[in-house]
Amino acid sequence: MSPKIKMCLVxxxxxxxxxxxxxxxxxxxxxxxxxxxxxxxxxFEGMHGGKVVKGAPFSATATSETTSTxxxxxxxxxxxxxSIYRDSQGRSRHEATFTGFGPLTASGGAKKMVMIxxxxxxxxxxxxxxxxxxxxxxxxxxxxxSANAKSAPAFVGKMQERMxxxxxxxxxxxxxxxxxxxxxxxxxxTRTTHIIPAGQIGNEKAxxxxxxxxxxxxxxxxxKSTRIDPRFGTTSYTVTNVQxxxxxxxxxTVPAEYTVQTGGRGPGGRAPIAAPPIN
Numbered sequence: 001m002s003p004k005i006k007m008c009l010v011x012x013x014x015x016x017x018x019x020x021x022x023x024x025x026x027x028x029x030x031x032x033x034x035x036x037x038x039x040x041x042x043x044f045e046g047m048h049g050g051k052v053v054k055g056a057p058f059s060a061t062a063t064s065e066t067t068s069t070x071x072x073x074x075x076x077x078x079x080x081x082x083s084i085y086r087d088s089q090g091r092s093r094h095e096a097t098f099t100g101f102g103p104l105t106a107s108g109g110a111k112k113m114v115m116i117x118x119x120x121x122x123x124x125x126x127x128x129x130x131x132x133x134x135x136x137x138x139x140x141x142x143x144x145x146s147a148n149a150k151s152a153p154a155f156v157g158k159m160q161e162r163m164x165x166x167x168x169x170x171x172x173x174x175x176x177x178x179x180x181x182x183x184x185x186x187x188x189x190t191r192t193t194h195i196i197p198a199g200q201i202g203n204e205k206a207x208x209x210x211x212x213x214x215x216x217x218x219x220x221x222x223x224k225s226t227r228i229d230p231r232f233g234t235t236s237y238t239v240t241n242v243q244x245x246x247x248x249x250x251x252x253t254v255p256a257e258y259t260v261q262t263g264g265r266g267p268g269g270r271a272p273i274a275a276p277p278i279n
Contacts, residue, residue, distance in 0.1 A: 060239050063080070065235065065236050066078045066236075082094050086247070091117065093115070096115070127254070133259050173193045182216075188216075190213050195209075209227070224236075224239065
């Protein structure tokens with residue numbers, strides 16, 4: 001496999017897998033809208049510049065597991081583990097280790113990708129540990145002045161409007177699960193049930209998607225979530241080993257031995273992340 005093709009695959013896998021932890025830092029107790037793809041696993045909204053959380057440093061381990069049953073009865077199991085770091089300035093680092101995702105792991109088991117979001121410098125960094133290359137892209141948050149940053153609230157507003165419509169028609173139900181202490185941290189629980197009517201997506205019968213989330217207002221992250229979706233299987237997301245201390249500053253910088261390659265507009269920019277061309 002050529003280096004360019006390999007990097008294309010790794011970049012694609014990293015976007016899918018590390019986003020599970022990234023989206024957990026972008027949303028309140030209700031999480032993202034409960035329709036579409038399983039956001040606990042994909043969470044692309046976390047890649048478009050979100051709220052910068054300052055003054056709440058921590059490090060932790062986030063684990064995402066998805067189990068689905070194929071048509072022949074065999075079970076497909078996918079896992080990702082992400083080490084999360086956030087400093088007092090709102091900079092974050094995600095070290096994703098993933099298994100069970102097709103060609104990314106077929107030749108050598110688990111793969112690793114490191115992603116750094118630095119709102120202070122206005123840059124998003126993706127580290128390729130094997131090639132020792134740092135891919136950098138412009139980062140714009142909701143506090144920025146770019147057109148895309150300003151349009152983000154409008155997108156969220158449209159999604160919230162759709163949720164309200166579904167609630168009014170009985171297709172969406174939200175209920176509070178109260179609070180519980182998870183590993184010493186108080187979290188607020190919410191259960192969301194979304195009904196997909198028969199025929200809406202070619203489904204013969206109505207489908208029911210149930211999500212439960214436990215959100216820490218103190219850390220402003222989701223500590224635990226479960227999503228049961230008949231289209232994609234069951235996905236669980238758990239944050240453990242939370243340490244509420246300031247991470248080392250070196251975690252948010254490019255190592256000296258890496259070659260820096262500057263890309264186009266990255267997460268939060270107008271253009272999507274572009275993988276290297278395949279020759």
